[in-house]
Amino acid sequence: MRKLIAFLIKYSVVILFILLELLSFGLIVNNNGYQKSVFFSSGNTVLASLYEVSNSVVEYFYLRQANNGLALENTQLKNQLVELKNQLQVIAPADSVNQNQLQVDPQNEISYIYAKVIHNSTNKMQNYITLNKGERDGIRVDMGVVNEDGVVGIVAKVTEKFSVVIPVINPKLQINSKFKSNNYSGPIVWEGKDYRFTKLNDIARHVKFALGDTLITSGYTYSFPEGILIGTVDDFVINESDAYYDIKIRLAVNFRTLSHVQVINYLNYEEQRQLEKSVTQQP
Amino acid sequence: MILFLQNIARFILVLLVQVFVLNNIRFSGFINPYIYILFILLLPTRFPRSLSLILGFITGLIIDSFTNTPGIHAFATVLLAYLRNPVIKAFTSIEEGVNPVPGFYGFGVGPFIKYVVTLVLLHHTAFFFLEVFSFMNAGQTVLRILMNSFVTITLIIGLQSLKSGKT
Incomplete structure (x- = not known):
């Protein structure tokens, strides 16, 4: 028994080393994307709030980009609205007057x-x-x-x-x-x-x-x-x-x-x- | 006591810089230096080994939590903490009873550079191979290890050479 204790004390560093490495390796292997532990990830409340603070500083640098993107999208949406309105005007009378099936405009397919x-x-x-x-x-x-x-x-x-x-x-x-x-x-x-x-x-x-x-x-x-x-x-x-x-x-x-x-x-x-x-x- | 506070301050500073500055560097696609290991590297020479192992594990786990890579940094950093003492023994000739802090002053310029280069290479090798988790495309992984080690070593040596005097 005394020998065992002496052994454990003598090799305590090696044993601790192996233990910690096994623990880390277990974490690596168990981490398969979907069910990873929330505690050791950036989903953790403390870490997420730290990231939020850092992001709130950094996001100012990207405001111009975001603005440009929004403006571009806005014009596109407006253009599409106009186009759709035009299409609606073309289609509505054609459908009600001509009952016979004419060729469908490929744009409407x-x-x-x-x-x-x-x-x-x-x-x-x-x-x-x-x-x-x-x-x-x-x-x-x-x-x-x-x-x-x-x-x-x-x-x-x-x-x-x-x-x-x-x-x-x-x-x-x-x-x-x-x-x-x-x-x-x-x-x-x-x-x-x-x-x-x-x-x-x-x-x-x-x-x-x-x-x-x-x-x-x-x-x-x-x-x-x-x-x-x-x-x-x-x-x-x-x-x-x-x-x-x-x-x-x-x-x-x-x-x-x-x-x-x-x-x-x-x-x-x-x-x-x-x-x-x-x-x-x-x- | 001063040494203790110094290490605590270094711990916090190094983690903050790592997570909020260095992890956002994506120079040329895959340069991401890891200087948080500086905390383990600069623990006093006669620091209890089991304690440095535990500290290494905790540091690695914190970085892991921020980068969503559970276990990988922890594994590499525990390895680093374990191999620290043999490497010190191999490269320096420190007498019994003295307890210098690793650095140009404590170790001498040559031994300290050897110490940093060896341990950073070991840490990065463990980390990048665990990150890809395969030996396919080993050439690319080795390239990654070498380039990132180069940047990390340059940063660490540069930071250390800014210091003056005994500390």
Whole structure:
């Protein structure tokens, strides 16, 4: 017994060291995002109030930015209001007078759902964006996501309150695009280097285009209507032996400063899909 | 007594600077120096080891709470507190019975720099590997460790060289 006590005293520092390291390691392993302990996190009341004080000092430096953002959003909303009013005036008499179904204006086939970006990355190989709207706001998988500058990405996963978007700057996503000037189309794929640029494939040698040409969505998918801006041609190369151009596209959207987006709800999604499915299933 | 108050003041100051200033630096994407370990580094040489382990754990846990990384800083800092004494023994020749505070004056310039560099590298290695929690992309993690260690060491040496005289 005396030997045991002597042993414990002799190695007390080592034992304490191992104990504390095990405790720390236990904390690390048990910390899986959702059910982490509130006490040792910035959700703790004391720590949160300290952060609040620090934030109340720092936020003054960002007031100008916040102001600019609000002003911009305000004008956009006003513009949309005007546009909607105009549309309403056009639609109302047409519906009441002409009962026969004329061709529907493509602009009326879609509606927009506003969402705020709550998480966003640009420096990873697989970038994802999280939005604060989900199933209960009418968002479903495959919807296109745009902001005021152009194409952002496509909804990949939806839960009740949130949704995850695969942006253009993720190699998993290929969006079919075409030149505004001559309608030649090809997919764009991100190479994982720079969040400002992407690559356009499958443009054959004989196609004529120039630096600065505009690239828009082709409209061949359920996700985007035709004609939404993707980017502009920044640089292109073609070697003697190549059949296709190597085209570098400057993206219209700045993913670093993304904050508000619109999710495109294509109203005839189900109908179009059913129709196409029924054709392919026929023997 | 003065030494005691000095350490308490250093503890609070270093934590505040770490949490509210240095943790907000995102120079070139992944520079985030951790100078809060200065508190453990500058404890007197003959400070009881078990006590420095516990202090290291508490300091790490406080930083962890602010950055939502439970356990990671605590682990690295306890390791640092444990390895402090062997490293001091290896690099300095302090006689029995004296109890200098680590610094250019207490250790001499060369040994003190060696002491800081070794311990910061050990702490950062433990911390950044635990942070990614995998050995995939080890090259990038090593780069992170080296760059952050460089900044932390520069800051610590710079702060220490501002001091004058015995303290």
